[in-house]
Amino acid sequence: MKTIVYRDNGGPEVLELVERDVPAPGAGEVRVRVAVSGVNPTDVQARAGMGHAKNFPEITPHHDGAGTIDAVGEGVDPGRVGQRVWLFMAAAGRPAGTAAEYTVVPAERAVPLPDDAGFDVGAALGVPALTAHRALTVAEDGPRRLAPGALKDKVVLAAGGAGAVGHAVIQLARWAGATVISTVSSPGKARLAAAAGAHHVVNYREGDAAAAIREIAPDGVDVIAEVALGANLELDLSVLRFRGTLSVYANQGGVPVELDVRRTMVLNTRFQFLVLYTAGPEVLNAAIEDVTAAVADGALPVGEDHGLPLLRFPLDRAADAYRAVESGAVGKVLVDLP
Secondary structure, eight states: OEEEEBSSOSSGGGOEEEEOOOOOOOTTEEEEEEEEEEEOHHHHHHHHTSSOOOOSSSBBOOSEEEEEEEEEOTTSOGGGTTOEEEEOSTTTTSSBOSSBSEEEEEGGGEEEOOTTOOHHHHHTSHHHHHHHHHHHSOOTTSOSSOOTTTTTTOEEEEETTTSHHHHHHHHHHHHTTOEEEEEESSHHHHHHHHHHTOSEEEETTSSOHHHHHHHHOTTOEEEEEESBHHHHHHHHHHHEEEEEEEEEOOBTTOOOOOOOHHHHHHHTOEEEEOOGGGSOHHHHHHHHHHHHHHHHTTOOOOBGGGTBOEEEEEGGGHHHHHHHHHTTOSSEEEEEOO
């Protein structure tokens, strides 16, 4: 089979297309014929050695993807052969992810893909959708599960709504009944956030963003899904309601976070920092069930018309896919398997 590997940390040039034997699933595992593989910033960070230990001599990257189960190991229902699935955390703690024609994963990391959803949707779930679910379910007085109506009467602010996680936040929050506001940095990104389903879009580079958000939500925002805490903290605290929640999944731009302790105390602000690797099985299982239900309801479409342009690369151009992510390409970067 064809697969992408790297043996040393570094830039995109360390990625190599090679031939390897088709792997066999072990006990509790399934083998998936991958159709589409999704690339995330965490894949770029792992390849570059940024905060990720390289635990194997050779690594096939990518956590996310979608395809069809073609073999199962001992203890797995043989009826799953032929099942269309979406994959998450395929490379977490393992040497091989989805940047290959075939991948082997624990059976629970291959989730049945609803019949009406294509492989592009499946490959775009994983890290973005599960992160978005976590961001929306950590408020002190908010729901722990998402479903239609779960966020009724809540106001959610999706920072960076044109990004993959921001896009998923908008879609899941809208599906769950929230009023959704998104902040963006350009008219083009504003169009994407609106296409994703945001009720209100605020360009923070034009005018007084805090005043614009407060006009929409006079009592403040309930939950903010934050991608750039250092850069956006002042705005966030200006629009967050008392006992509101800041769900932080990244600090893009690397601006240092300077916290006014008294101000956040007066607001009774809850900061929830989150990453999937350590979220725990109960959190992940709940997110998987809810995200799959949202997909079945048609709530998580992808493509430019739905606010998430797809940038496609063949497997032998995986390095270019990484360069697209690193250059800040807007949309979801996908690798198509031959």
